[in-house]
Amino acid sequence: MFVIKLSGAKILLKCLKDEGVDTIFGYPGGAVIDIYDELDRTDIRHILARHEQGAVHAADGYARASGGVGVCLVTSGPGATNTVTGIASAYLDSIPIVVFTGQVPTPLIGNDAFQEVDIVGITRPCTKHNYLVTHVEDMARIIKEAFHIARSGRPGPVLVDLPKDVMSMITDYKPVKELKLRSYQPTYKPNIKQLQKVVQMIRSSEKPLIMIGGGVVLSKSATELTGFAKSIQAPVTSTLMGLGAFPASHPLWLGMIGMHGTYRANMSSGSCDLLLAIGVRFDDRVTGKIDEFAPHAKIVHVDIDPTSIRKNVPVAVPVVGDCKVTLELLNALLKKEDLGDINKRHKPWLDRIREWKDTMPLAYKQKDIIKPQYVIEKLYELTKGNAIITTEVGQNQMWAAQYYHFDRPNSFITSGGLGCMGFGLPAAIGAQIAQPDKIVVDIAGDGSIQMNIQEMATAVQYNLPINIVILNNRYLGMVRQWQELFYDKHYSCTGMEYAPDFMKIADAYGASGLRATRPEEVESVLKEGLSSSKTTIMEFLVEQEEKVYPMVAAGDALTKMLLV
């Protein structure tokens, strides 16, 4: 057999090419200097972030917008610790990324060497799996395993720690053809008996409700889902992470469920007799008070991760399997089934939901100050719903989820599980690089945009026409909203009086800056910003004390909503 001798760094890059990697988000440093030396000689594109957290969020955004695996490369010590927030966010949202961290040379490990941290130890609870490469002969196998683990089953981040000396060691390079992971075999195909039970439950249900989550996006099963919902004539709601997997323009769409869910979605969960939960994990922000969640429903729970099932809610029929495979099989079973006049049977239920929608639609009161919801409605109109939206975290995120009506999966990119401020801008960078022809908009608040604002430099350096919509209310708005509603308006430390001048920030980074202070300026600012080929900050001075409604107080039942 033909064998070649290669260094660890060369093997790494060869393996990345074999995995189809063409873009890496990273930041160089002493421990990864050998890798950067080789990287510059390949055709892999390196995007230089301005902070390692930004690099990981960008890889996350890239993974979501491309449907592939995001890759990140940083140095040891602080480079590695700076990735932790990004890794935790990807872990909670099940996003496939592979993070390569430099490490001090193997003889120094454990000696508190310069820029040494035990990053494998630190990230053990927030990665799907992680590795420390101590022998160069293991490189090729570990990289293959890392990518396989990141993208298969319930996806997630994998970290590979690379000691500096291993990168310069030379070994015989043999490509790894097959993986031997005897202990890791995700279940894609569900038990058909369970599905037959589901079909029987659908047959006897009068008030079914489909609730989808990020699993539908990750398994790329939006088409199968739409077919499923149509064939059983069941309304569809979604968690924050599932938005876009079912078209918001569809008549069966209810809007988002949960703490800031729509009135009709939350009320439906309180009344349905069958809850078909697909690719969700019943987060507390989704269920509200767990004992009163879907109290009249038998719950069917489809998820590829068995630990998600019966973790938070009791389930009548657990289905362990990939959402796509499961929906395909269910659709096939339903085709053979005579469901009778399902339209007629579900009509009273769908009528009732329509009543809820008519009496309590998503609403806000228009005034002569800019309403943040109005900005997002206008943004939706002007982009015809075709943009990729990333968000920061807080009110901006919830308004984006409520008022931008997503029709396609992977068009809404948000830090759902970790709720990580500072996510939106770097994620927009990753998304724009994955989809250069799409309009990418980061919907931000004046607080969270400042958490990774240094990535403006990255966006400008690579000529990314990202639009940053800052809904500036001079507050950390979501916390302020809680303080107003539940802490007697005691606004402890949530004022943002000392924010920078975002127009000057835009200017300093070489981006464009546009500001609207009155409602009639909103449309023209958005139009100008969206048509610009430069990175653009659009700042909207919005009503300071606007709140996100509906709202379910933490720990209350979903049907107990505070409304406008």
Add this chain to the structure above:
Amino acid sequence: MNEKKDEKRILSLLVDNQPGVLSRIVGLFSGRGFNIESLCVAETNDPLVSRITLVTWGDTVISEQIKKQINKLINVIKVLDYTGTSFVQREMALVRIRAKPEHRAEILRTVDIFRGRVVDVGTDFYTIEVTGDEEKINAFLNLVKPIGINEIARTGAIALAREKQ
């Protein structure tokens, strides 16, 4: 059946014999607020595989979650739950007992009844080895307590399923 009732579970885990694997398992327990009552780890007849015998407790929902979470770890090959099955279980204790001349005969008699062994004899203390299930060891300790226990080292439980009849 009472789902909320806490009960003890004996889990036997077959895991990759690699550095860091134990830390993943222990970290999972602390991170998710599960309990570990005892833990024993050693290599099996296959040098690539270690067996971890772990005693935990919780209601059925928690126990199911514990097993699923452990199973999810990439380095865990198999999770066996011996609770309610036919299995043999042992743990060992080394007990240093104050051995005053007037107590020596009683100590030796008790050791004999429990099929223990004296493994070290000094002028003031006897060190006793005793094996058995947890109850047997507790019973032995209760009997020698009034005589004066100086120090104890106890292993956690180890267990194997009985051969299927």
